Amino acid sequence: MDLHEKLHQVCKLFRINDEFLGYETIQMGNVNRTYKVNFRLADGSPKSFLVQNVNTYAFRNPIALMDNIDQVTEHIRSKKPGQVALHFHHTADRKTYVIDGDNFWRMTNYVRSITYNTVKDPDILRNAGKAFGEFQMQLADFDIAQLYETIPNFHNTRKRYETFLTSVRENKAGRAEEVREEIEYLLSVQDLACKLTDLNAEGKLPLRVTHNDTKINNVLFHPEDNSAMVVIDLDTVMPGLIGHDFGDAIRFAANFVEEDCPDTEKAGVDLEVFRVFAEGFLSQTASTLTETEVETLALSCFVLTAELATRFLADYLDGDLYFNTKYPGHNLVRARCQIALAKDMLRKMPEMEKIVRECIAAAV
Numbered sequence: 001m002d003l004h005e006k007l008h009q010v011c012k013l014f015r016i017n018d019e020f021l022g023y024e025t026i027q028m029g030n031v032n033r034t035y036k037v038n039f040r041l042a043d044g045s046p047k048s049f050l051v052q053n054v055n056t057y058a059f060r061n062p063i064a065l066m067d068n069i070d071q072v073t074e075h076i077r078s079k080k081p082g083q084v085a086l087h088f089h090h091t092a093d094r095k096t097y098v099i100d101g102d103n104f105w106r107m108t109n110y111v112r113s114i115t116y117n118t119v120k121d122p123d124i125l126r127n128a129g130k131a132f133g134e135f136q137m138q139l140a141d142f143d144i145a146q147l148y149e150t151i152p153n154f155h156n157t158r159k160r161y162e163t164f165l166t167s168v169r170e171n172k173a174g175r176a177e178e179v180r181e182e183i184e185y186l187l188s189v190q191d192l193a194c195k196l197t198d199l200n201a202e203g204k205l206p207l208r209v210t211h212n213d214t215k216i217n218n219v220l221f222h223p224e225d226n227s228a229m230v231v232i233d234l235d236t237v238m239p240g241l242i243g244h245d246f247g248d249a250i251r252f253a254a255n256f257v258e259e260d261c262p263d264t265e266k267a268g269v270d271l272e273v274f275r276v277f278a279e280g281f282l283s284q285t286a287s288t289l290t291e292t293e294v295e296t297l298a299l300s301c302f303v304l305t306a307e308l309a310t311r312f313l314a315d316y317l318d319g320d321l322y323f324n325t326k327y328p329g330h331n332l333v334r335a336r337c338q339i340a341l342a343k344d345m346l347r348k349m350p351e352m353e354k355i356v357r358e359c360i361a362a363a364v
Helices: 005-011 062-078 122-138 157-170 176-188 195-201 242-253 273-288 291-318 330-347 349-362
Strands: 019-026 032-042 046-053 098-100 103-109 207-212 220-223 228-231 238-240
Touching: 005 019, 005 046, 005 098, 005 103, 019 046, 019 098, 032 098, 046 062, 062 122, 122 207, 122 220, 122 228, 122 242, 122 273, 157 176, 157 195, 157 291, 176 291, 176 330, 195 291, 238 242, 242 273, 242 291, 273 349, 291 349, 330 349
Parallel strands: none
Antiparallel strands: 019 032, 032 046, 046 103, 098 103, 207 238, 220 228
16 A cells, blocks of 8 residues: 555545645654645645654653643643634544554644744744743643653653763763763763752652643644644653753754754853743743752753753763764764854853843743
């Protein structure tokens, strides 16, 4: 059965019985295969949906994952009557998935929109921050106990450092000596990098429902005015800390360069990007934050950057087994760029903390 026929069959199982017109492949993310499927309704009008073939190697328990997504999207949808929201379609027996041999399919509504991989426009950045902050607030009353932990210990920085130290000790690819300086730096900031994890373990930072992949390309923007419409890619929604979402968004969006730029002298945190994203994010969340969350929000950017640096460097020491690489030494380039960004964040930490306080004062 060719893909055209397969997609048509999957759509029928999701109770879409209108005239099937065909499909388009959508480049969305690096994990799942995504298709825009097009139909003609009985009145002659067009209607499209997104169908995804979920990567069950990356997500070993896709049924639990879909239970997470179904609960979260329906919770958000109930708070946005008449507004754009994600909705995953159900089969006749109320499942949000179709299993076809080794294939695991899901279907959601198609939202006409635009996305950005990188952007410096302050309005778009502010709107992205607002979207991720609103996402947090829409789920503030959601029962975290209902969520499956998609990737256990995903942002447990102590665990990440344990893995890193194992990679250093085992030195499987024989590369440890050439990266001694990077190893020593990451070990020198270990306790600071683990501060969020430690505070949570002490009961001083509350768990929230977090997105855990807060790249700006996971926000759909209105094609006419760049207003944020909806947050997508919910595969990693699980319990976490608010700093995980804020810190990773800044790590990705506010670096002067791409995360694998070999010219590390150019890496650093753009405080203007930091400010406008923080304005948007905190306009939604400021009134709900604990004092400890406020105190550690700027620090979270350093934490997430250092954590990712350990992951890149550990993979380099292991022989590049986890992350996809485009050339020899790619993981080392990534690690060095993140280390350079982390160092710049520490230099600018007082300014970042001041911006957070200013944004909170303006929001409450």
